[in-house]
Amino acid sequence: MNSKITGSEALMLALQAEGVKTIFGYPGGSIMPVYDALYDYTRGEKKAFDHILVRHEQGATHAAEGYARVSGEVGVALVTSGPGATNTLTGVADAMLDSTPIVVIAGQVPISALGTDFFQEVDLVGVAQPISKWSYQIRHAEDIAWAVSRAFYIARSGRPGPVVLDFPKNAQTELVDFKPEKVDFVRSYVPYPKLEMDAVQAAADLINRAQKPLALVGQGVELGHAQDELVAFLEKADIPAGRTMLGLSALPSTHPLNVGMLGMHGNYAVNLKEQECDVLIAIGMRFSDRVTGSLKTYAKQAKVIHLDIDKSEINKNVRAHVAVVADCKESLPALTALVNKGDHSAWRESFKPLDAQERAKVIEPAIHPTEGPLLMGEVVNVVAEATQGDAVLVTDVGQNQLFATRYFKYPKRRSICTSGGLGTMGYGMPAAIGATFGAPDRTVCCFMGDGGFQMCIEELGTIMEQQAPVKMILMNNNYLGNVRQWQDMFWKRRKSFTRMMNPCYELIAKGYGIPYEAVTDREELAAAVGRMLEAKGPYILECAIMEEDNVLPMTPPGMNLDDMMLEIQV
Amino acid sequence: MEEQKLYTILVYSENIAGVLNQITAVFTRRQVNIESLNVCASSTPGVHKYTITCYCTEEMVKMLKKQIEKRIDVLQARYYTDEDIFMLESSLLKISAPAVMENSEVCRIVRHHGARIVEVNPTYAAVEKTGTTEDILSLYEALNHLGVVRQFARSGRICITRGTREQLDDYLAEREKEKNG
Numbered sequence: 001m002n003s004k005i006t007g008s009e010a011l012m013l014a015l016q017a018e019g020v021k022t023i024f025g026y027p028g029g030s031i032m033p034v035y036d037a038l039y040d041y042t043r044g045e046k047k048a049f050d051h052i053l054v055r056h057e058q059g060a061t062h063a064a065e066g067y068a069r070v071s072g073e074v075g076v077a078l079v080t081s082g083p084g085a086t087n088t089l090t091g092v093a094d095a096m097l098d099s100t101p102i103v104v105i106a107g108q109v110p111i112s113a114l115g116t117d118f119f120q121e122v123d124l125v126g127v128a129q130p131i132s133k134w135s136y137q138i139r140h141a142e143d144i145a146w147a148v149s150r151a152f153y154i155a156r157s158g159r160p161g162p163v164v165l166d167f168p169k170n171a172q173t174e175l176v177d178f179k180p181e182k183v184d185f186v187r188s189y190v191p192y193p194k195l196e197m198d199a200v201q202a203a204a205d206l207i208n209r210a211q212k213p214l215a216l217v218g219q220g221v222e223l224g225h226a227q228d229e230l231v232a233f234l235e236k237a238d239i240p241a242g243r244t245m246l247g248l249s250a251l252p253s254t255h256p257l258n259v260g261m262l263g264m265h266g267n268y269a270v271n272l273k274e275q276e277c278d279v280l281i282a283i284g285m286r287f288s289d290r291v292t293g294s295l296k297t298y299a300k301q302a303k304v305i306h307l308d309i310d311k312s313e314i315n316k317n318v319r320a321h322v323a324v325v326a327d328c329k330e331s332l333p334a335l336t337a338l339v340n341k342g343d344h345s346a347w348r349e350s351f352k353p354l355d356a357q358e359r360a361k362v363i364e365p366a367i368h369p370t371e372g373p374l375l376m377g378e379v380v381n382v383v384a385e386a387t388q389g390d391a392v393l394v395t396d397v398g399q400n401q402l403f404a405t406r407y408f409k410y411p412k413r414r415s416i417c418t419s420g421g422l423g424t425m426g427y428g429m430p431a432a433i434g435a436t437f438g439a440p441d442r443t444v445c446c447f448m449g450d451g452g453f454q455m456c457i458e459e460l461g462t463i464m465e466q467q468a469p470v471k472m473i474l475m476n477n478n479y480l481g482n483v484r485q486w487q488d489m490f491w492k493r494r495k496s497f498t499r500m501m502n503p504c505y506e507l508i509a510k511g512y513g514i515p516y517e518a519v520t521d522r523e524e525l526a527a528a529v530g531r532m533l534e535a536k537g538p539y540i541l542e543c544a545i546m547e548e549d550n551v552l553p554m555t556p557p558g559m560n561l562d563d564m565m566l567e568i569q570v
Numbered sequence: 571m572e573e574q575k576l577y578t579i580l581v582y583s584e585n586i587a588g589v590l591n592q593i594t595a596v597f598t599r600r601q602v603n604i605e606s607l608n609v610c611a612s613s614t615p616g617v618h619k620y621t622i623t624c625y626c627t628e629e630m631v632k633m634l635k636k637q638i639e640k641r642i643d644v645l646q647a648r649y650y651t652d653e654d655i656f657m658l659e660s661s662l663l664k665i666s667a668p669a670v671m672e673n674s675e676v677c678r679i680v681r682h683h684g685a686r687i688v689e690v691n692p693t694y695a696a697v698e699k700t701g702t703t704e705d706i707l708s709l710y711e712a713l714n715h716l717g718v719v720r721q722f723a724r725s726g727r728i729c730i731t732r733g734t735r736e737q738l739d740d741y742l743a744e745r746e747k748e749k750n751g
Contacts, residue, residue: 124592129588129591130592130599134643185749186642187745188645190745311636311639312633312636312640316633
C-alpha cells in the first residue's frame with residue numbers, strides 16, 4: 001500500500017518513469033514545491049536527475065532543444081509561472097518549427113486564483129497552444145501520472161515537437177496515491193500513419209523511369225533514425241542528394257552521393273539542379289521558403305515525390321505528384337525494395353562543372369583567403385579540419401550560421417544544432433550547453449556572431465557554474481552582419497542600426513573565469529583553434545572578422561532558384 | 571484565382587479544455603472568417619462536435635482540414651459542400667404584440683414562411699423558424715420591412731451528412747482495433 005505523496009514528488013517519479021536524467025530550469029514562486037521535491041531527487045539516495053540552473057528561462061528551453069537534438073531524447077525545462085513561463089515561449093516556438101522534442105513544465109498560480117490577475121499569473125496554455133504540439137494544465141495531483149506520460153509520448157512520437165505542461169501550485173501540494181502510467185496510445189492522435197503500398201509503388205515507378213532524379217534530405221530522416229535506410233535507398237537507385245540545413249548530418253557529408261546543402265545560401269549546383277531534375281524525391285523535409293525560393297517557378301519541370309510522416313506537409317507549399325505519408329524508417333526500405341538498381345553517373349557528373357564554379361568563385365576565396373582581415377568561412381574551415389568532423393556543430397543565427405553550416409563537416413549523425421525555422425538569435429550559447437549534456441563524449445563547437453552572443457550572454461554564468469565544455473567561437477564583425485548584407489543588397493546600403501558597439505569580451509570572459517583568446521592574424525588562427533580544442537572545459541575564441549563580408553552564393557528572398565548568385569553585382 | 575465556396579467543416583474532438591480555441595486559431599492564422607459555428611456534444615459519449623462554415627477555396631479548405639486534424643485532441647475533420655449534407659439553422663424573432671394584433675400581414679407572413687408563433691403575451695410574440703439561411707433571412711426581411719421586429723436571433727448551422735458511411739465510427743473502430751492489436 002503506497003502512502004500518499006505530494007504532487008511535486010509525484011512529478012519527480014513521473015519524470016523518472018519517462019527516463020529523464022537532465023533538467024534545465026530556474027526556480028520561482030509558483031514552482032517552489034516542485035523545487036523543494038527536486039532537492040531530494042538531485043542528491044543522496046533518491047538522486048535521479050541533474051538539474052542545470054540556467055540564467056534565463058529562454059536559455060532553459062534552448063538548452064533542452066540542444067540536448068534533444070544531439071541525444072535523441074526529450075529535453076526538459078522547468079520554470080515558474082508568469083514571466084518564467086512567457087520567457088520559454090521563444091524556445092517553444094523554435095522547437096515547434098524545428099520539430100524538436102521538449103517538455104516545458106511551468107508553475108502556475110493555484111486554480112482557485114486563476115482568472116483573478118493573481119501575481120505572476122499568465123494564461124500559459126492559451127498563449128502556448130498555437131505554437132506547441134500540445135499544451136495542458138494539470139489541475140489536480142491525480143492527473144500527474146497521465147498528463148506527464150502523455151506529454152512525453154506526444155513530444156517524442158511521430159513528428160516530434162514541444163509540449164507545455166502548466167502546473168498550478170495546488171496540484172503541486174495536493175496528496176495523491178501515485179501510480180506511474182505509460183501512455184503509448186492517444187485515440188485522437190496517429191503519430192505513425194499506415195504506409196500505403198500503392199503510393200510506394202507509384203513513387204518507385206516514377207523513380208525507375210527517371211533520368212535525372214534528385215533527393216532532398218531533411219531532418220525527418222534523422223528524427224526517424226533512418227540514416228542507414230536512406231543510404232541504402234540512395235545507393236541502390238544511384239540518386240544524388242542535397243540536404244536541408246537541419247538535415248545536414250542525416251546523410252554523411254563524406255558520402256559520394258551528397259551534393260551539398262539546399263537553400264538560399266546552400267550549394268550552387270544542387271540549387272540549379274532542383275530546376276532541372278525530372279523527379280524530385282523529398283524525404284522528411286517541408287519545402288521551407290528558404291529552400292524553394294519563389295514557389296511559382298520552383299521545380300516546375302519535375303514530378304515530385306514527397307515522403308513525410310506529417311500529412312499536413314503534403315501539398316502545403318509544393319504540390320506532390322506522389323505522397324508517401326509514413327515514418328521514413330518504414331517507407332524508405334519499402335521504396336528501396338521496389339526501385340531498380342540505377343546508374344545516373346552522367347547526371348551526377350553534370351553537377352561537377354557547377355561545383356567547380358562555386359569552388360573557384362565562392363568557396364576558395366572564403367576558406368583560403370590570402371590577404372585582408374579574417375573571414376568567417378576560413379575560421380569555420382580551420383575548426384572543421386581540426387575537429388576532423390567529429391564535433392557537434394552549434395550555431396547562432398545570421399551570417400555565422402550560414403558560414404558555419406556551409407563549411408563544417410558532418411560525417412557523424414546528430415551533429416547539428418541550429419535554429420532553422422524560427423531563426424532565433426541567442427539560440428546558440430544555451431543550445432550548446434544542452435548539447436554538452438546530451439553528448440558528453442563529443443566536442444561541442446558553437447559559432448556565434450557578436451549580435452547573437454549578446455542575446456543570451458547571461459548563459460555564460462551557466463557555462464561557468466557547470467564548467468560546460470562549450471567551445472565558443474565568437475566571430476565578431478561589429479555588425480549584425482546578415483541584416484547589414486541585406487541592407488547593402490536590397491536597401492540602398494542604408495545601414496540602419498546594424499553597426500554595433502561591442503563590449504570588451506576579454507573582460508567579460510575574465511568575469512566568468514572562462515579562458516579567452518583573441519585572433520586577428522591569419523597565421524595565428526590554426527594554433528589558436530588548437531589551443532581551444534586542447535583546453536579542458538569552456539573556451540571563448542574571439543575572431544576579428546572582416547566587417548563587411550557577404551554570404552554567398554545567394555538566392556535573394558522570393559526570387560527563383562535559377563537566379564542564384566555566385567557574386568554580388570550591385 | 572480558384573473559386574470561393576461555402577464549405578461546412580465537421581470536426582470531432584475529445585472533450586478536453588481548450589480545443590475550440592485551437593480550432594479557431596487555425597482559421598485566424600490563415601485569414602479565413604468563420605461564418606457560423608455550432609459546438610455541442612455528439613452522439614458518441616465523450617466526443618464533441620463542431621459544425622463550422624466558411625467561404626474559401628477548395629485548396630484552402632483542404633489545408634484547414636489538415637491543420638485542424640494536426641491538433642492532438644482532434645479526432646477527425648471533414649469538409650462538405652451543401653450538396654453533401656442535410657442542414658438547417660434555427661431562429662427566433664421577438665415581435666411587438668400590438669403590431670401582431672393590428673397588422674394581419676404579420677400573421678400572414680409567419681404562416682407563409684412556415685414559421686411558428688411559440689409564445690404570445692400582451693407585450694410580445696415569439697416566432698420560431700427553422701430552415702436554411704435563405705428561408706430565415708427571407709422571413710426576417712419580410713417582418714422587418716413592417717418594422718415589427720424587436721429582436722432577432724439566429725443559430726449556427728447544424729447538419730448531418732448524406733453519405734452511407736459513418737466516418738467517425740469507422741475511425742473510432744479502427745483506432746480501437748489498433749489499440750488492442
